[in-house]
Amino acid sequence: MSHVAEELRPDITRLNVGLGERAYDILIGPGLFHEAGERIARLRPGARVGIVTDRHVAERHLATVEAALRAAGLTPTPVIVEPGEKSKCFRVFEEVVDALLAARIERRDLVLALGGGVVGDLAGFAAAALRRGVDFVQAPTSLLAQVDSSVGGKTGINSRHGKNLVGAFHQPILVLADSDALDTLPLREFRAGYAEVAKYGLIDNAPFFGWLERKWQEVFEGGPARIEAIATSCASKAAVVSRDEKETGDRALLNLGHTFGHALEAGAGFSQRLLHGEAVAVGMAQAFRFSARQGLCTQADAVRVATHLKTVGLPTRIQDIPGDLPDTDGLMDLIAQDKKVSRGALTFILARGIGRSFIARDVDPAELRAFLEAERAAI
Ligand SMILES: NC(=O)c1ccc[n+]([C@@H]2O[C@H](COP(=O)([O-])OP(=O)(O)OC[C@H]3O[C@@H](n4cnc5c(N)ncnc54)[C@H](O)[C@@H]3O)[C@@H](O)[C@H]2O)c1
Ligand SMILES: O=C(O)C(=O)C[C@@H](O)[C@H](O)[C@H](O)COP(=O)(O)O
Numbered sequence: 450m451s452h453v454a455e456e457l458r459p460d461i462t463r464l465n466v467g468l469g470e471r472a473y474d475i476l477i478g479p480g481l482f483h484e485a486g487e488r489i490a491r492l493r494p495g496a497r498v499g500i501v502t503d504r505h506v507a508e509r510h511l512a513t514v515e516a517a518l519r520a521a522g523l524t525p526t527p528v529i530v531e532p533g534e535k536s537k538c539f540r541v542f543e544e545v546v547d548a549l550l551a552a553r554i555e556r557r558d559l560v561l562a563l564g565g566g567v568v569g570d571l572a573g574f575a576a577a578a579l580r581r582g583v584d585f586v587q588a589p590t591s592l593l594a595q596v597d598s599s600v601g602g603k604t605g606i607n608s609r610h611g612k613n614l615v616g617a618f619h620q621p622i623l624v625l626a627d628s629d630a631l632d633t634l635p636l637r638e639f640r641a642g643y644a645e646v647a648k649y650g651l652i653d654n655a656p657f658f659g660w661l662e663r664k665w666q667e668v669f670e671g672g673p674a675r676i677e678a679i680a681t682s683c684a685s686k687a688a689v690v691s692r693d694e695k696e697t698g699d700r701a702l703l704n705l706g707h708t709f710g711h712a713l714e715a716g717a718g719f720s721q722r723l724l725h726g727e728a729v730a731v732g733m734a735q736a737f738r739f740s741a742r743q744g745l746c747t748q749a750d751a752v753r754v755a756t757h758l759k760t761v762g763l764p765t766r767i768q769d770i771p772g773d774l775p776d777t778d779g780l781m782d783l784i785a786q787d788k789k790v791s792r793g794a795l796t797f798i799l800a801r802g803i804g805r806s807f808i809a810r811d812v813d814p815a816e817l818r819a820f821l822e823a824e825r826a827a828i
């Protein structure tokens with residue numbers, strides 16, 4: 450990537466995910482979709498580009514991106530899926546792969562994921578599988594995708610057995626996070642993405658969590674605080690991914706709130722009843738309450754976490770989720786399918802305090818069950 454364009458655009462933040470020959474840039478700032486063609490053509494001049502997107506995003510942003518690609522001599526073919534988590538499934542995966550093959554996307558061509566985390570995970574997995582692997586670019590359009598899912602190369606789909614159980618590690622070659630795209634994102638979706646922003650503070654950056662407590666309204670309103678929150682989140686994620694690409698060690702910290710959260714998402718049928726970020730918010734509040742119950746962190750820290758999440762309008766308890774959920778046995782079964790489970794031993798991300806998360810292996814199932822029962826009984 451040339452530095453010249455960034456020097457001409459001081460409003461663009463450029464980060465790098467240091468992965469040797471698979472290193473890539475993350476660009477964050479306004480107007481990037483208008484420059485998508487020029488920036489992608491520098492990496493793959495003359496390429497065919499299969500643009501995987503969803504209907505909501507297509508209605509708002511596809512024309513801009515397509516025009517930019519054509520102007521730079523690239524040949525785009527859109528592949529449009531239905532919005533929502535249910536599209537992360539085998540049926541839609543097959544449809545996307547078939548559409549990309551029909552568009553003759555070859556090994557030196559590209560897949561462009563234009564959308565939220567659902568499109569990013571689905572398109573990334575399609576790119577990983579297509580002709581045994583073609584390159585892909587992430588053009589994230591939701592807050593969640595700009596701060597988390599577009600970075601790090603986890604791609605995949607859900608199975609009837611649980612969340613993200615089929616997939617591949619496949620890194621993008623570029624991430625273009627156009628902050629203007631967030632202007633069309635519904636508030637509920639923005640809030641859900643905010644849960645993953647707060648996650649970075651809770652994992653290992655207490656000052657960032659404190660900053661969010663003071664500045665969250667500015668982050669929601671847009672402007673410099675929003676860009677700063679996105680850049681801080683991406684920098685945290687890039688650092689973890691660079692040192693542990695395939696989650697053999699501390700990348701698992703990025704799973705804070707996800708062991709509980711994924712079970713709840715699956716329990717809610719991957720439906721609009723509970724968005725991924727909302728599930729993570731409940732899961733993080735639970736991880737801190739579970740930690741406090743085990744004497745690992747103070748009750749005050751657990752309350753502080755839940756209070757901030759509640760203040761921004763996120764759910765923090767099972768009771769905040771509308772509709773029926775599996776009972777404790779059902780949740781335990783779903784948790785048993787978590788990818789961090791090893792030879793049956795449960796792994797959770799727990800905390801000794803805000804910004805002091807750690808990987809807890811061999812969590813006692815009896816203690817977990819008692820905690821889930823207590824959570825269910827809480828008013
Ligand atoms: N791979 C990873 O590392 C990783 C990390 C975090 C989450 N995820 C996955 O990401 C998914 C959640 O992503 P998400 O929250 O972006 O959900 P999503 O992709 O479903 O997008 C949320 C909703 O907002 C709409 N939308 C997106 N951008 C828009 C825009 N700019 N304007 C208007 N509407 C827009 C979408 O059409 C959809 O209806 C989950 O499947 C989760 O498992 C993956
Ligand atoms: O990138 C990671 O690593 C993460 O854990 C980020 C999470 O926010 C994300 O939801 C991820 O898809 C969960 O990974 P999984 O391995 O538990 O499916």
Ligand SMILES: [Zn+2]
Pocket residue numbers: 597645707725729
């Ligand atoms: Zn997540």
